Amino acid sequence: MIKTSDEKYLRAIYQISQAEQGQKATISELAYYLDLKPPTVLERLKILQAEKLITYKKTSGIHLTKSGQKEAMNVVRKHRIWETFLHKVCKFSWSEVHELAEQLQNVNSEKLIDRLYTLSGEPQFDPHGDPIPSKTGVLPSSQRRPLLNSVEGCKCVVLGVNEDSTDFLNYLTELNIGLNERLNVEKLFSFDGSVKVKYKNSVTAVLSSKVAEKIMVTCIKANCLCKV
Amino acid sequence: MIKTSDEKYLRAIYQISQAEQGQKATISELAYYLDLKPPTVLERLKILQAEKLITYKKTSGIHLTKSGQKEAMNVVRKHRIWETFLHKVCKFSWSEVHELAEQLQNVNSEKLIDRLYTLSGEPQFDPHGDPIPSKTGVLPSSQRRPLLNSVEGCKCVVLGVNEDSTDFLNYLTELNIGLNERLNVEKLFSFDGSVKVKYKNSVTAVLSSKVAEKIMVTCIKANCLCKV
DNA sequence: TGTATTTATTAGGTGAACCTAATTTTAGTA
DNA sequence: TACTAAAATTAGGTTCACCTAATAAATACA
Numbered sequence: 001m002i003k004t005s006d007e008k009y010l011r012a013i014y015q016i017s018q019a020e021q022g023q024k025a026t027i028s029e030l031a032y033y034l035d036l037k038p039p040t041v042l043e044r045l046k047i048l049q050a051e052k053l054i055t056y057k058k059t060s061g062i063h064l065t066k067s068g069q070k071e072a073m074n075v076v077r078k079h080r081i082w083e084t085f086l087h088k089v090c091k092f093s094w095s096e097v098h099e100l101a102e103q104l105q106n107v108n109s110e111k112l113i114d115r116l117y118t119l120s121g122e123p124q125f126d127p128h129g130d131p132i133p134s135k136t137g138v139l140p141s142s143q144r145r146p147l148l149n150s151v152e153g154c155k156c157v158v159l160g161v162n163e164d165s166t167d168f169l170n171y172l173t174e175l176n177i178g179l180n181e182r183l184n185v186e187k188l189f190s191f192d193g194s195v196k197v198k199y200k201n202s203v204t205a206v207l208s209s210k211v212a213e214k215i216m217v218t219c220i221k222a223n224c225l226c227k228v
Numbered sequence: 229m230i231k232t233s234d235e236k237y238l239r240a241i242y243q244i245s246q247a248e249q250g251q252k253a254t255i256s257e258l259a260y261y262l263d264l265k266p267p268t269v270l271e272r273l274k275i276l277q278a279e280k281l282i283t284y285k286k287t288s289g290i291h292l293t294k295s296g297q298k299e300a301m302n303v304v305r306k307h308r309i310w311e312t313f314l315h316k317v318c319k320f321s322w323s324e325v326h327e328l329a330e331q332l333q334n335v336n337s338e339k340l341i342d343r344l345y346t347l348s349g350e351p352q353f354d355p356h357g358d359p360i361p362s363k364t365g366v367l368p369s370s371q372r373r374p375l376l377n378s379v380e381g382c383k384c385v386v387l388g389v390n391e392d393s394t395d396f397l398n399y400l401t402e403l404n405i406g407l408n409e410r411l412n413v414e415k416l417f418s419f420d421g422s423v424k425v426k427y428k429n430s431v432t433a434v435l436s437s438k439v440a441e442k443i444m445v446t447c448i449k450a451n452c453l454c455k456v
Numbered sequence: 457t458g459t460a461t462t463t464a465t466t467a468g469g470t471g472a473a474c475c476t477a478a479t480t481t482t483a484g485t486a
Numbered sequence: 487t488a489c490t491a492a493a494a495t496t497a498g499g500t501t502c503a504c505c506t507a508a509t510a511a512a513t514a515c516a
Contacts, residue, residue, distance in 0.1 A: 005503085028463060038464070040504055058464065058512080090343040103335045109328055115318040233473085256493060266494070268474055286481080286494065 002053075004106050007075045008034065009048060011105075013062055014072040024061025073137035078113055079105045080126040080133075085116040087127040094127055094182070094201075125220045129157025129182055142218035147195060148209055149227040150185040156217035156226070157182050163214045172215075175205050183217065230281075232334050235303045236262065237276060241290055242300040252289025301365035306341055307333045308354040308361075313344040315355040322355055322410075322429075353448045357385025357410055370446035375423060376437055377455040378413040384445035384454070385410050391442045400443075403433050411445065 002010075012033045016025040031041045045062065048054045053068035064072055082101040086092040092100065117132075124140040125131055131139045144159055158181045161168065172178070177199065186204065187196040193209030207215070219226050230238075240261045244253040259269045273290065276282045281296035292300055310329040314320040320328065345360075352368040353359055359367045372387055386409045389396065400406070405427065414432065415424040421437030435443070447454050 026463075027465095036503095037505065039466080039506085042465070043503085086340075089347065090340065092339070092343075096339075100335070100337055100340060104332075107328070107331045111320075111324075112314075112318065112328060115320075119317065254493075255495095264473090265475065267476085267496080270495070271473080 002071050004108065006048060006051070006053065007071070007105070009044060010053065010064070010068060010072040011075045011079065013054065013064055013068075014076060017062075017064070025063075026061055030062065070137055073133045073139075075105065077133045077135070077137075080130060081113050081117050081120070083128070084120045084123060084126045084132065088120045088123075089116075097127060121222075123220075123222050125157075125218075127182075127220070128180065129218065129220045143226075143228040144216050144218055145226065145228045146213050147183065147185075147197075147207070147215040147217045148193065148212040150188065150195060150212075150217075151225045152185055152188055154185040154224055154226050155182065155220045156185070156224075157220060158215060158217055160216045161214055162216055168211075168214065171211070176200065176203065177205075177215075182220070230299050232336065234276060234279070234281065235299070235333070237272060238281065238292070238296060238300040239303045239307065241282065241292055241296075242304060245290075245292070253291075254289055258290065298365050301361040301367075303333065305361045305363070305365075308358060309341050309345050309348070311356070312348045312351060312354045312360065316348045316351075317344075325355060349450070351448070351450050353385075353446075355410075355448070357408065357446065357448045371454075371456040372444050372446055373454065373456045374441050375411065375413075375425075375435070375443040375445045376421065376440040378416065378423060378440075378445075379453045380413055380416055382413040382452050382454050383410065383448045384413070384452075385448060386443060386445055388444045389442055390444055396439075396442065399439070404428065404431065405433075405443075410448070 009030075012030055013025055016029055016033060017023075027038050027041050027045070030045075031038045034041065045054065045056050048068070049056050052065055053071060054062055054064055056062050079101050082104045083097045086097045086100055086104075087094065123132065125142070129142075131142055133139050142159065146162070147156070147158075150156065158177060158179055160179065161172070177183075181199055183197040183199050185195060186198050188194075189196070189206075193212070194206050195209070195212045196204060196206045198204045237258075240258055241253055244257055244261060245251075255266050255269050255273070258273075259266045262269065273282065273284050276296070277284050280293055281299060283291050283293060307329050310332045311325045314325045314328055314332075315322065351360070353370070359370055361367050370387065374390070375384070375386075378384065386405060386407055388407065389400070405411075409427055411425040411427050413423060414426050416422075417424070417434075421440070422434050423437070423440045424432060424434045426432045
C-alpha cells in the first residue's frame with residue numbers, strides 16, 4: 001500500500017510534469033512546490049524510487065513510473081473530488097477550497113470519495129476547471145474551444161490563447177486574465193459578437209469578438225451547450 | 229493554538245473520565261485506550277500539563293483543566309459531527325463511521341464542521357446516541373425516560389436500567405442488549421404494553437411492559453414525540 | 457574553453473513520537 | 487505490618503521527517 005506521505009510527492013510530481021508539458025521535473029522545483037529543502041526531497045525520492053513509483057536521474061529528472069502514474073491519478077482524483085465537494089456542497093469559496101482539500105486528501109477511504117462524488121453531482125471538472133480522473137485514471141478530455149463560441153451562463157476556464165503577440169498578451173495581463181482563469185459568460189452581444197464575462201468573483205469585462213476568438217477555454221459544467 | 233496531536237489525548241481523557249463518572253483516569257487506562265505504552269503517555273501528559281490543559285498527579289490522576297475541558301468538548305463536537313455526517317449524509321453504516329471520523333477529526337476548519345452540521349440536519353445526538361456539544365461546549369441534556377414511553381418509529385439509546393437484580397440483567401445479557409445499545413422501536417402493542425424493538429442492525433425482540441419500564445433510554449432523533 | 461552560477465549531493469544534526477528494560481512507588485492483602 | 491502485585495517513573499534507544507552547511511557536479515555564457 002502507498003503511504004499517505006508518498007501521496008503529496010506523487011501529486012506534486014504529476015502537477016509539475018503536467019505544467020511543463022514533458023519538460024523534466026527537478027528536485028529544486030519539487031522542493032519549492034512542497035515547501036521543503038532539496039536534501040529532504042532527494043532523500044525521499046530515493047525511497048519512492050525503491051518503491052518503483054518514480055525514476056530519477058540527475059540528468060533526466062524525475063518521472064513517474066506506470067504504477068506511480070496510477071497512484072498519482074488516484075491522489076489527484078481524491079483531491080479534486082474533495083475540492084468539488086467543498087465548493088458545490090459545502091459552499092466554500094473557490095479560494096478556501098484548496099488548502100482544506102490538501103488536509104482532507106490524506107483520509108483513506110475510496111468509499112467516502114465515491115459518496116462525495118455522488119453528492120457533488122459527478123461533474124467531470126473540479127471548481128478550478130481541472131479534469132477529475134476516473135477511477136481507472138482516465139482524464140475526461142477537455143473540449144478546447146474559443147471563448148467566442150460560448151452560450152450565456154457558461155462557466156469556463158482559460159486553457160490558453162491562440163495568438164501570442166505582445167500586444168494581445170499585454171491586453172490580457174491588463175485585464176488580469178491569465179491561464180486557468182475561470183470566466184462566467186454573462187452576456188453575448190450578437191450585433192458585434194462581443195462577450196461580457198465575470199471573473200475573480202466580481203470583476204467584469206466586455207471582450208471584443210476579436211479577443212474572444214483567441215482565448216481558448218473549456219466548459220466546467222457538465223453538458224454545457226457551448227459549440228466546441 | 230492546540231496541536232492536532234493533543235486532540236486525541238484530550239478526547240481520550242474526556243471519554244475515560246466520562247465513562248467512570250468522576251473516578252480518576254490513570255496513565256495505564258489512557259495508554260490502553262490510545263494503544264500506546266505508559267511511558268509515551270506520561271511524557272505527553274507532562275506537555276499537556278505545561279500547556280495547562282490537564283492536571284496530573286500520581287495520587288489524584290488525570291483531570292482536564294477548564295481550558296482542557298473546553299478543547300476536549302471541541303474535539304468531541306468535531307468527532308461526533310463527522311460521525312453524524314458520514315452516517316446520515318454519506319450513508320455509511322454505523323460501524324464504519326468511527327474509524328473514518330477518527331481520521332477526519334484532524335482536519336482543522338470550524339467552518340467546515342458548521343457546514344457539515346447543517347448538511348446533517350443539526351441533530352442533537354450522533355448516530356451512536358451520544359450528545360453533540362454546542363460550539364460553546366454545552367451538552368444537550370438527554371431526556372432520560374423508560375423505553376415504555378416510546379412512540380412507534382422512535383430511535384433511542386440505552387442509558388441504563390432502573391433495576392439491577394441479577395435476573396433482570398441476565399435477561400438483558402441474554403438478549404444482547406447492553407449500555408449504549410441503539411434500539412429502533414418498531415411496534416407498540418397496546419393490549420399488553422409490550423414493545424417490539426430492532427437492534428444490532430437486524431435483531432428483533434419483543435419486550436414485555438415490565439421490562440420496557442425498567443430500561444432507561446433517550447431519543448436520538450430531534451423532536452421525537454416520546455413522553456419524557 | 458574557462459569561469460561563474462545554479463543545482464544536486466553528502467554529511468551530520470535536531471526534535472518529535474514512539475519504544476523496551478529496569479527501577480521505584482503505590483496499593484491491596486495475608 | 488510486611489509482602490506482593492500493579493502502576494508509575496526513569497533512562498536510554500530507534501526511526502522518521504525534517505533541517506543546515508559544505509562539497510561536488512552540471513550548466514550557462516563571456
